[in-house]
Amino acid sequence: MFLAEVQVGFKEGVADPEGANTQKALHLLGFDEVEAVRSAKTFQLEVDADDADGARQRVEEMCTQLLANPVVNTYDIEVTER
Amino acid sequence: MTRVAVLRMEGTNNEQDMHRAFAEAGGDPAYVHIKQLTDRVPETQQVDLLDYDVLALPGGFSAGDYVRAGAIFAARLEAQAGEALQAFHEDERPIVGVCNGFQVLVELGLLPGDDGDEAAEPEAALTMNASDHYECRPSLLEASETNCPFLEPYEGEDAVVFPSAHAEGRLELPRVEDLDELADRGQVAFRYTGPEGSSEYPWNPNGSPGDVAALTDPTGTVLGIMPHPDRAVHAWQHPDWTRGRDPEARGDGLALFEAIVDHAGGA
Numbered sequence: 001m002f003l004a005e006v007q008v009g010f011k012e013g014v015a016d017p018e019g020a021n022t023q024k025a026l027h028l029l030g031f032d033e034v035e036a037v038r039s040a041k042t043f044q045l046e047v048d049a050d051d052a053d054g055a056r057q058r059v060e061e062m063c064t065q066l067l068a069n070p071v072v073n074t075y076d077i078e079v080t081e082r
Numbered sequence: 083m084t085r086v087a088v089l090r091m092e093g094t095n096n097e098q099d100m101h102r103a104f105a106e107a108g109g110d111p112a113y114v115h116i117k118q119l120t121d122r123v124p125e126t127q128q129v130d131l132l133d134y135d136v137l138a139l140p141g142g143f144s145a146g147d148y149v150r151a152g153a154i155f156a157a158r159l160e161a162q163a164g165e166a167l168q169a170f171h172e173d174e175r176p177i178v179g180v181c182n183g184f185q186v187l188v189e190l191g192l193l194p195g196d197d198g199d200e201a202a203e204p205e206a207a208l209t210m211n212a213s214d215h216y217e218c219r220p221s222l223l224e225a226s227e228t229n230c231p232f233l234e235p236y237e238g239e240d241a242v243v244f245p246s247a248h249a250e251g252r253l254e255l256p257r258v259e260d261l262d263e264l265a266d267r268g269q270v271a272f273r274y275t276g277p278e279g280s281s282e283y284p285w286n287p288n289g290s291p292g293d294v295a296a297l298t299d300p301t302g303t304v305l306g307i308m309p310h311p312d313r314a315v316h317a318w319q320h321p322d323w324t325r326g327r328d329p330e331a332r333g334d335g336l337a338l339f340e341a342i343v344d345h346a347g348g349a
Contacts, residue, residue, distance in 0.1 A: 014209075014254060015209075015210075015212060015252070015254075015289070016210075017210045017211065017212055017213065017214035018210060018214055020214070021214040064203060065157065065203075066149060066153060066154075066157050067149060069150060069153070069189070069203075069204050069207045069209075070203050070204070071204055071205065071206055071207045071254055071255065071256050072207040072209055072254045
């Protein structure tokens with residue numbers, strides 16, 4: 001069994017109102033050192049596969065078919081054996 | 083009579099508005115649950131999409147807007163009724179999506195639908211409003227020069243009012259120049275405008291570039307619209323119905339449904 005952690009974020013140049021709004025709120029709370037906030041969503045998938053490469057390949061397909069929209073999203077996949 | 087499948091699933095919540103709009107427009111609407119397009123319901127409840135003339139995807143929060151608005155509805159349609167949907171589209175039968183329905187059509191890759199590749203990846207995104215929150219307000223809309231036959235009643239006419247009610251309505255395209263290309267091909271159907279002609283927020287409620295409120299595909303038979311014509315079928319649904327409108331008169335959205343019904347009936 002493998003654990004695939006998928007982080008789906010926004011591509012550079014795509015507006016991220018949630019990130020911008022969060023940064024604004026952090027500044028209001030006095031965290032002036034925050035220079036940028038990017039929002040992202042994480043999915044943790046338990047995947048049955050023969051090896052890590054096989055698991056990663058399938059998760060890539062899941063990203064292109066559902067978890068991410070390639071027009072606006074980037075995704076990072078981390079696979080670990082459990 | 084034009085048969086309209088109003089498709090619903092867990093989390094859609096505008097199917098009644100859509101159903102009534104098509105009924106008022108002279109169509110013959112029926113509720114169809116997405117499961118009825120599969121063999122996972124008893125045979126007596128199974129539905130063949132191709133028995134219908136129009137497919138309507140209503141607004142709401144299908145599947146709780148999980149992953150992205152419309153993504154799960156699109157994935158289920160693709161997986162469970164992809165072939166029927168493709169045949170329906172190839173036959174150029176009208177497919178209309180309002181609000182969440184528009185998001186589903188974008189996630190399906192049917193809108194803008196430029197690359198001729200039906201099912202694969204989305205070619206656009208409807209993503210978080212620039213204001214970072216849900217926008218619920220009347221929108222003024224102007225019909226663009228479009229290849230969509232359903233907009234004929236609106237072309238060259240005054241702006242109309244349809245209510246907006248969405249959080250993810252800001253259009254993102256892969257390249258900036260894609261928007262001009264879509265407009266040149268007549269695929270921009272409606273644009274947001276304002277009472278003085280300025281579309282600044284809140285008249286453009288979501289920050290969509292070019293004030294795009296609705297798109298159509300290259301054939302003109304797939305229409306996705308963010309504001310709700312289905313909530314503007316009667317004059318009494320308009321916010322100014324006590325101020326000069328005859329409440330019993332037609333609402334601004336009715337002509338759109340009539341045009342879809344007529345087009346499908348005559349096809």
